[in-house]
Amino acid sequence: GQNIDQPTEMTATEGAIVQINCTYQTSGFNGLFWYQQHAGEAPTFLSYNVLDGLEEKGRFSSFLSRSKGYSYLLLKELQMKDSASYLCAVLDSNYQLIWGAGTKLIIKP
Amino acid sequence: NAGVTQTPKFRVLKTGQSMTLLCAQDMNHEYMYWYRQDPGMGLRLIHYSVGEGTTAKGEVPDGYNVSRLKKQNFLLGLESAAPSQTSVYFCAVQRGENGNQPQHFGDGTRLSIL
Numbered sequence: 709g710q711n712i713d714q715p716t717e718m719t720a721t722e723g724a725i726v727q728i729n730c731t732y733q734t735s736g737f738n739g740l741f742w743y744q745q746h747a748g749e750a751p752t753f754l755s756y757n758v759l760d761g762l763e764e765k766g767r768f769s770s771f772l773s774r775s776k777g778y779s780y781l782l783l784k785e786l787q788m789k790d791s792a793s794y795l796c797a798v799l800d801s802n803y804q805l806i807w808g809a810g811t812k813l814i815i816k817p
Numbered sequence: 818n819a820g821v822t823q824t825p826k827f828r829v830l831k832t833g834q835s836m837t838l839l840c841a842q843d844m845n846h847e848y849m850y851w852y853r854q855d856p857g858m859g860l861r862l863i864h865y866s867v868g869e870g871t872t873a874k875g876e877v878p879d880g881y882n883v884s885r886l887k888k889q890n891f892l893l894g895l896e897s898a899a900p901s902q903t904s905v906y907f908c909a910v911q912r913g914e915n916g917n918q919p920q921h922f923g924d925g926t927r928l929s930i931l
Binding site: 751 | 916917921923925
């Protein structure tokens with residue numbers, strides 16, 4: 709079966725750095741997405757990785773290791789507005805998106 | 818959410834009632850999706866469409882029907898609502914050229930079945 713694992717909840721302090729991990733087992737791999745979803749709102753696109761390595765986009769970075777079936781989202785200089793759920797999704801061999809349950813990130817002052 | 822509009826935003830139904838959720842887009846994207854989101858679970862694909870006049874089943878299609886008569890609209894129907902269909906429903910659109918294009922979501926419809 710296809711499976712994506714993320715921690716259910718994480719807590720971090722304003723101004724700090726947090727790393728949200730995602731491991732996956734899917735039938736094939738055509739890329740990995742990270743989305744942000746504030747409570748009661750729609751998911752919004754953050755990043756896409758298809759090759760190994762780190763992609764940096766402002767305060768957010770995303771890393772992929774295809775051989776390990778592993779990705780992480782790194783958030784720097786945390787702000788209160790970063791409190792949200794972060795969804796990991798993998799594009800499988802049929803180009804269908806398989807979604808993780810999401811990681812709820814709580815930022816404390 | 819700009820470009821993808823879902824109606825209604827909230828609805829309460831009684832078991833056995835029917836209703837249609839509408840997704841309208843002005844992004845001119847080919848692909849459209851209907852998902853449901855339940856606590857503790859990832860987004861689950863109900864049905865999707867790769868273009869006007871086409872539809873296909875996703876992971877959890879039972880109890881739902883869809884239609885895509887016009888490119889800009891994707892309708893999700895519940896013929897006989899059941900309490901297990903209580904959920905938040907999201908529509909998403911995607912440019913069709915490559916699967917690596919991000920999906921853009923509507924604001925969701927919160928549906929309760931009593």
